[in-house]
Amino acid sequence: MASSRDDFVIAIRSAFLKKSYQQKFSLLTLIFSSLVILLLGSFNFKAVNYLKIGINEVVYRSSYIVSIPENYIKNLNVKLKVHLNLYEIYKKNELQLNDLKKKKLTNEFLELENKKLRELINESIQSKDIYAKVIVDKNSPYLKSIILNKGSKNNVKLGMAIVDDIYLVGKIIEVNYTNSRALLLSDLNSKIPVLIEPFDIHAVLSGTGQNHGVIEYTKEDYLEEIDDKEIIVYTSGYGGLFKSGLPVGKTIQKNETKKNVVSFFSDFRQLDYVKIVSYEIGSGN
Amino acid sequence: MSSLNKNTFLRSLMFYLPTIFLFLSVLNEIDLNYLEIEYFSFNFVYILIFYWTLKNPYYLSYGSIFLAGLINDVVTGIPIGISSFCYLLICAVTAYLRNITLSPNFINDWISLLFTILLVNSIQVMSLDLIFSIDVSYMRYFINSGFTFVFYPLFLFLFNNLEKKIKIQKND
Numbered sequence: 001m002a003s004s005r006d007d008f009v010i011a012i013r014s015a016f017l018k019k020s021y022q023q024k025f026s027l028l029t030l031i032f033s034s035l036v037i038l039l040l041g042s043f044n045f046k047a048v049n050y051l052k053i054g055i056n057e058v059v060y061r062s063s064y065i066v067s068i069p070e071n072y073i074k075n076l077n078v079k080l081k082v083h084l085n086l087y088e089i090y091k092k093n094e095l096q097l098n099d100l101k102k103k104k105l106t107n108e109f110l111e112l113e114n115k116k117l118r119e120l121i122n123e124s125i126q127s128k129d130i131y132a133k134v135i136v137d138k139n140s141p142y143l144k145s146i147i148l149n150k151g152s153k154n155n156v157k158l159g160m161a162i163v164d165d166i167y168l169v170g171k172i173i174e175v176n177y178t179n180s181r182a183l184l185l186s187d188l189n190s191k192i193p194v195l196i197e198p199f200d201i202h203a204v205l206s207g208t209g210q211n212h213g214v215i216e217y218t219k220e221d222y223l224e225e226i227d228d229k230e231i232i233v234y235t236s237g238y239g240g241l242f243k244s245g246l247p248v249g250k251t252i253q254k255n256e257t258k259k260n261v262v263s264f265f266s267d268f269r270q271l272d273y274v275k276i277v278s279y280e281i282g283s284g285n
Numbered sequence: 286m287s288s289l290n291k292n293t294f295l296r297s298l299m300f301y302l303p304t305i306f307l308f309l310s311v312l313n314e315i316d317l318n319y320l321e322i323e324y325f326s327f328n329f330v331y332i333l334i335f336y337w338t339l340k341n342p343y344y345l346s347y348g349s350i351f352l353a354g355l356i357n358d359v360v361t362g363i364p365i366g367i368s369s370f371c372y373l374l375i376c377a378v379t380a381y382l383r384n385i386t387l388s389p390n391f392i393n394d395w396i397s398l399l400f401t402i403l404l405v406n407s408i409q410v411m412s413l414d415l416i417f418s419i420d421v422s423y424m425r426y427f428i429n430s431g432f433t434f435v436f437y438p439l440f441l442f443l444f445n446n447l448e449k450k451i452k453i454q455k456n457d
Binding site: 007010025026027030031033034035036037038039041042048051052055056059060062063066067070136143145174181188189209 | 309312313347348350351354355356359360361362363364365366367369370373374376377380384385412416417419420421422425
């Protein structure tokens with residue numbers, strides 16, 4: 001009994017402390033180092049933060065370079081698919097164009113009216129745009145995020161909104177000197193205040209870790225009001241992080257069980273360039 | 286002379302192949318640990334580390350595994366140090382297995398891998414969810430562990446062949 005316990009202790013000691021097979025560090029030293037880094041990181045220890053920023057700068061660029069061949073193949077595949085479905089895409093676009101032409105006329109009028117009304121209450125929204133390239137969009141089971149090639153050097157700040165064309169995509173959660181990380185709306189930890197139109201209901205849109213979001217924290221009977229109508233989800237502007245009215249997504253129709261599921265307007269897997277935007281809402285009062 | 290240089294280069298390249306695979310898989314955008322297929326993903330890095338540190342740690346140093354873990358944390362955006370800790374735990378298990386095993390057996394290794402993955406993933410989920418308050422999908426981890434276990438024999442075959450080639454190159 002005692003000898004088997006001794007064997008176990010010897011095996012454990014040898015596994016953790018012995019620097020066999022030309023290893024430069026013992027396992028125990030490295031495990032201890034990773035635990036120290038983890039602990040100091042959780043307490044926001046400055047040295048670890050600097051180490052992280054340093055590693056970020058090098059790793060993001062390296063990851064971008066390493067992924068060039070794979071991205072080339074991925075883009076080639078997308079291009080091929082587009083070529084093969086050219087006729088179908090053309091037909092769909094033609095229908096969409098006609099529809100949009102009609103909507104444009106109404107929108108122009110509404111825009112002017114909106115502008116006049118804002119002037120009337122002396123409210124102005126000023127935005128600052130920074131265009132950024134997506135350098136890494138590595139999918140992770142833990143975090144749905146993208147790395148952008150603009151950082152504190154370009155006045156990027158925490159919490160700034162990320163917009164693809166006119167659609168909201170996410171917000172900045174980490175800023176380094178030359179790059180930054182944006183958390184996508186589809187991430188499990190993403191929660192934004194939204195407005196459900198045309199019902200004018202306030203809610204919270206949460207990420208699911210997949211390519212769609214869910215509407216939460218709203219009155220339950222809104223589901224009955226929807227029926228077959230398409231609902232559009234916009235930012236509500238609550239919390240002052242995003243301006244109100246940024247389109248986010250629409251509900252997936254004709255699916256009774258999935259009425260609170262929101263399909264995002266922007267395809268987060270195809271992001272190449274995005275806009276980093278900060279809004280200043282001014283009031284004359 | 287040039288062929289001699291070429292040979293030396295090829296030999297050292299083959300020698301560092303497991304390390305190159307490790308760094309490519311943590312740096313590359315294609316992550317087998319998170320494929321966009323529902324209910325399918327497996328952790329290639331776990332298999333890679335488990336195989337090479339169990340069979341032949343000479344080709345994959347603990348220092349490079351530690352560094353790869355740090356890089357993985359940075360790229361995937363989780364608190365820095367978690368992946369390193371998990372990867373090194375796999376190394377600890379394999380080092381222990383190497384010490385207590387006299388005649389290596391495939392079934393024993395395979396079952397040990399299952400135990401190791403479950404242990405490492407449990408620690409990772411607990412630390413992410415309970416300590417760092419990052420929401421994680423338990424089902425995804427469960428599926429990931431299952432497929433990592435199932436795919437081990439396939440990679441065992443591939444890595445065995447690779448190891449043979451490395452040894453041939455070394456002895457040339």
